Amino acid sequence: MTWLLRRLGISLVLIWVVATVVFLAIHMVPGDPAELLLSQGGTTPDAGVVEELREQLGLTKPLHVQYGLHMWRLLHFDLGQSMQDDSPVVAEIARRLPRTLELILAAGIMAVLIGIPTGTAAAMRRGGAFDRISSAIASLALAVPVFVVGTLMVMVFAQMLRFVPAGGFTPFTRDPAQHLALLAMPAGAIGIGLSAVVFRMTRAAVLDVMLRDYVRTARAKGVTPNRILVRHVVRTALMPVVTILALQLGTLLGGTVLVEFVFNWPGLSGLLVSAVNARDYPLVVGIITVISVLFVGLNLAVDVLYGLLDPRVRR
Amino acid sequence: MRRLPWTPIAAFALIVVIALLAPWLGLANPVSMDVPHRLAGPSAAHWLGQDEFGRDVFARLIWGARVSLSVAVAAAALACVVGTTLGVVGGFLRGIAEILALRSIDVLLCFPPLLLALLVVTLLGPGATTLIPVLALVYLPGFTRVAYAGVLTARSQDYVEAMRVLGAGKSRIMLRTILPNIGGPLLVQFSLAMAAAVVLESGLSFLGLGVVPPAPSWGLMIGAARATMTQAPLLLLWPCLALTATILVMNALCDGLRDAVDPHPAYRPTARRLLDALAPGLLPTPRAVLDLRGLTVEIDTPHGPIHPVRDVSLQVFPGETLAIVGESGSGKSVTSLAITGLLPGAARVISGAACLDGTDLLRLSEDRLRNLRGAAMAMVFQDPGSSLNPVHRIGDQIAEAIIAHRPMPRAQATSAALALLQRVGIPDPARRLRAFPHELSGGMRQRVMIAIAIANGPRLLIADEPTTALDVTIQAQVLDLLADLKRERGLALLFITHSLPVVAEIADRVAVMYAGEIVETGPTAEVFLNPRHPYTAALLRSAPVEDGPAPEGIAGVVPPPTALPPGCIFAPRCDRAAPVCTTTHPALEAAGEGRAVRCIRWNQP
Numbered sequence: 074m075t076w077l078l079r080r081l082g083i084s085l086v087l088i089w090v091v092a093t094v095v096f097l098a099i100h101m102v103p104g105d106p107a108e109l110l111l112s113q114g115g116t117t118p119d120a121g122v123v124e125e126l127r128e129q130l131g132l133t134k135p136l137h138v139q140y141g142l143h144m145w146r147l148l149h150f151d152l153g154q155s156m157q158d159d160s161p162v163v164a165e166i167a168r169r170l171p172r173t174l175e176l177i178l179a180a181g182i183m184a185v186l187i188g189i190p191t192g193t194a195a196a197m198r199r200g201g202a203f204d205r206i207s208s209a210i211a212s213l214a215l216a217v218p219v220f221v222v223g224t225l226m227v228m229v230f231a232q233m234l235r236f237v238p239a240g241g242f243t244p245f246t247r248d249p250a251q252h253l254a255l256l257a258m259p260a261g262a263i264g265i266g267l268s269a270v271v272f273r274m275t276r277a278a279v280l281d282v283m284l285r286d287y288v289r290t291a292r293a294k295g296v297t298p299n300r301i302l303v304r305h306v307v308r309t310a311l312m313p314v315v316t317i318l319a320l321q322l323g324t325l326l327g328g329t330v331l332v333e334f335v336f337n338w339p340g341l342s343g344l345l346v347s348a349v350n351a352r353d354y355p356l357v358v359g360i361i362t363v364i365s366v367l368f369v370g371l372n373l374a375v376d377v378l379y380g381l382l383d384p385r386v387r388r
Numbered sequence: 389m390r391r392l393p394w395t396p397i398a399a400f401a402l403i404v405v406i407a408l409l410a411p412w413l414g415l416a417n418p419v420s421m422d423v424p425h426r427l428a429g430p431s432a433a434h435w436l437g438q439d440e441f442g443r444d445v446f447a448r449l450i451w452g453a454r455v456s457l458s459v460a461v462a463a464a465a466l467a468c469v470v471g472t473t474l475g476v477v478g479g480f481l482r483g484i485a486e487i488l489a490l491r492s493i494d495v496l497l498c499f500p501p502l503l504l505a506l507l508v509v510t511l512l513g514p515g516a517t518t519l520i521p522v523l524a525l526v527y528l529p530g531f532t533r534v535a536y537a538g539v540l541t542a543r544s545q546d547y548v549e550a551m552r553v554l555g556a557g558k559s560r561i562m563l564r565t566i567l568p569n570i571g572g573p574l575l576v577q578f579s580l581a582m583a584a585a586v587v588l589e590s591g592l593s594f595l596g597l598g599v600v601p602p603a604p605s606w607g608l609m610i611g612a613a614r615a616t617m618t619q620a621p622l623l624l625l626w627p628c629l630a631l632t633a634t635i636l637v638m639n640a641l642c643d644g645l646r647d648a649v650d651p652h653p654a655y656r657p658t659a660r661r662l663l664d665a666l667a668p669g670l671l672p673t674p675r676a677v678l679d680l681r682g683l684t685v686e687i688d689t690p691h692g693p694i695h696p697v698r699d700v701s702l703q704v705f706p707g708e709t710l711a712i713v714g715e716s717g718s719g720k721s722v723t724s725l726a727i728t729g730l731l732p733g734a735a736r737v738i739s740g741a742a743c744l745d746g747t748d749l750l751r752l753s754e755d756r757l758r759n760l761r762g763a764a765m766a767m768v769f770q771d772p773g774s775s776l777n778p779v780h781r782i783g784d785q786i787a788e789a790i791i792a793h794r795p796m797p798r799a800q801a802t803s804a805a806l807a808l809l810q811r812v813g814i815p816d817p818a819r820r821l822r823a824f825p826h827e828l829s830g831g832m833r834q835r836v837m838i839a840i841a842i843a844n845g846p847r848l849l850i851a852d853e854p855t856t857a858l859d860v861t862i863q864a865q866v867l868d869l870l871a872d873l874k875r876e877r878g879l880a881l882l883f884i885t886h887s888l889p890v891v892a893e894i895a896d897r898v899a900v901m902y903a904g905e906i907v908e909t910g911p912t913a914e915v916f917l918n919p920r921h922p923y924t925a926a927l928l929r930s931a932p933v934e935d936g937p938a939p940e941g942i943a944g945v946v947p948p949p950t951a952l953p954p955g956c957i958f959a960p961r962c963d964r965a966a967p968v969c970t971t972t973h974p975a976l977e978a979a980g981e982g983r984a985v986r987c988i989r990w991n992q993p
């Protein structure tokens with residue numbers, strides 16, 4: 074219990090530090106955000122206009138006041154307004170985030186369904202034909218960057234075979250079938266690499282566990298091979314696999330950028346790229362803060378999950 | 389470091405050389421346009437055709453490698469220098485420096501990598517020069533962690549302490565001792581960072597946030613070719629192939645380096661090979677629970693097959709304890725694993741017979757053998773800490789053993805488990821049923837292992853160094869428990885140990901093993917009082933005796949199983965060796981009532 078509270082405390086501190094770092098990073102940028110924003114397109118902006126925008130963005134206040142204000146707003150889930158259209162950043166994020174999460178979740182499920190069984194099977198027959206073929210496929214899958222997979226998928230399945238639309242998004246509530254059809258390719262593009270990661274992790278973990286003394290004990294007890302595999306090998310081997318998978322899903326929070334771009338999937342990462350391109354600071358700060366908080370939260374969740382799976386961690 | 393991964397090293401070197409030589413390869417100018425010939429197919433002048441501006445695709449591919457690799461190398465090098473410095477300084481100076489270094493890394497790790505990159509690109513704007521610090525920042529934590537861990541390990545080692553005592557300055561110690569030590573892991577980290585940087589660079593360029601056009605970059609090429617993929621699919625394919633092949637080679641390089649730096653053994657499955665021929669005309673010893681005849685085990689090694697157990701014969705009778713005693717490497721554990729069919733993959737029995745109540749275990753199918761394991765014969769292993777599964781409750785692990793042989797409802801198995809815990813003397817057994825192994829002491833865990841072993845009323849119990857991992861008083865209690873169980877249930881107990889006092893305490897008869905052979909057997913008291921083999925005698929002299937003379941060690945070392953002496957295997961260390969001993973291999977011959985000895989000169993003065 075104290076273990077849990079301590080982890081929670083550390084996470085809260087980390088979230089605070091992250092928010093501070095993002096704030097400072099934006100404010101230490103060489104050049105003035107207002108000036109940069111207005112000078113898009115190579116024109117030198119009028120000094121009066123810059124000053125007005127600075128006023129509007131609160132940039133004229135001393136740094137510590139700005140910081141206090143920023144933190145105070147964060148505590149109230151207020152991330153300010155987008156510089157492009159004055160819409161609240163929080164609302165925009167809330168609209169986009171579920172779509173990105175859906176993508177990640179679908180890819181994660183695919184990775185578990187493919188990676189864990191094949192990884193276990195490959196380890197059990199180490200050096201055999203299945204192991205060698207599946208390991209080679211996994212190496213290839215790991216080597217193809219996600220945007221390459223995505224682009225090739227678009228070319229083959231959408232342009233040449235015309236199985237599915239090249240990309241886009243339809244809300245589930247409007248047309249579930251179309252929604253899922255559009256989800257398949259982006260989720261698949263992420264899922265391929267992720268499956269390869271899970272495959273490798275599972276294979277290595279199973280090979281490691283097979284050498285453990287308690288597996289020998291189970292054999293000495295006369296337990297059937299299938300039961301040893303399920304109860305003793307996979308059960309323990311899954312712990313590191315689950316950890317790595319969860320952390321991978323976490324990195325995907327920002328890592329779906331490329332796939333969303335390729336498939337025109339209007340998720341959070343796509344919003345981030347357009348915000349970066351437009352130098353929409355409040356939006357960039359908002360998105361990065363939200364994703365980092367989610368990432369820290371996920372790490373916490375992984376630790377808790379690990380505690381549930383492995384009684385030795387609980388103290 | 390073990391074998392280096394030469395194939396990926398060569399492939400990677402080839403890519404690097406091509407990238408380095410790009411200006412001198414006589415390639416077309418990668419940025420000069422030729423709009424009238426846009427999207428032209430392959431020709432003599434343009435091997436892979438021309439892109440959407442009529443630029444030469446082949447030249448752009450090669451120059452793209454140059455951009456990709458130089459960004460990756462520069463970023464990895466920057467990350468390596470900064471990250472390693474942070475780690476070494478943090479680990480070495482401790483105190484505030486340590487906290488600062490590690491915590492700043494923790495904060496970096498709070499951002500998913502691509503996000504971190506995007507944040508920096510927002511701040512500094514896109515371009516190849518921005519990419520390097522961006523990528524360096526993303527891969528810095530890995531170096532810091534490796535360096536920090538390396539320093540912590542090195543710090544605790546004697547030579548660093550020694551240098552410190554000798555007054556060497558901190559910076560000198562760092563440079564001279566620690567950096568070379570963490571070189572291997574850092575190299576691995578470097579290759580990982582480089583491979584990942586190639587991926588990230590291409591991704592950012594693809595998004596238009598990395599390398600700025602018209603400079604050639606694979607990511608940019610892929611991005612641009614998307615627009616024309618229906619007219620010119622090959623234009624898309626070439627950079628995809630180049631990128632994937634490069635990453636494939638770099639990943640293989642990383643894996644190879646990692647294996648070379650950190651070699652670890654891994655499980656190798658092999659089907660247990662059965663002995664086909666029936667044991668040649670052996671009459672089973674009447675009444676013996678275990679009757680082992682001429683057991684020989686072979687292990688395949690890179691230097692050819694070795695035989696860690698040769699021609700071992702022994703019998704164990706009901707209600708009797710036979711101890712196999714020998715130094716580590718004498719083959720005593722391999723013998724027990726061979727009997728139970730639990731030999732690791734590389735080892736196999738090549739001859740002999742092992743009859744359990746008349747059934748030859750070495751010629752049973754795995755399924756039938758499994759039915760005997762944990763039932764008619766049971767095992768207790770050396771280290772109870774690692775022999776119990778850490779994630780399952782004690783009660784479940786005992787119940788599993790019961791149910792494996794006697795299917796019964798869960799509740800019934802649990803109450804049987806409770807009774808077993810009570811029998812092996814675990815206090816408060818009802819609560820302990822729900823405990824996890826790490827919540828018990830070593831002695832308790834070994835009692836649990838014994839409970840599992842006796843769960844199905846075995847005829848034969850094999851205990852392999854069951855008390856070695858325990859401290860002395862607990863050791864005595866566990867020995868008493870085993871002796872009680874043996875008496876109470878008429879068990880045949882095969883007890884494997886390296887400790888003569890333990891043999892004296894528990895064994896009715898003893899078999900002394902040396903380098904894979906039994907050299908002497910007989911009733912414990914007689915063998916101890918009057919050893920007939922020079923090795924037994926030397927072993928007894930080397931054992932600490934209460935109030936006795938100081939023990940003397942045996943001169944020399946056990947011969948390695950790859951180079952056994954041709955005659956008597958003990959001859960090089962034997963104080964009674966005669967010339968004949970180095971040419972003739974002695975057989976195990978009867979030497980009085982119930983005794984046998986493998987020595988040519990046992991009855992000579």
Ligand code: SF4
Pocket residue numbers: 921922923956957958959960962963964965966969974986987988989990
């Ligand atoms: S055979 Fe010779 S060398 Fe071997 S133990 Fe006997 S005396 Fe020593």
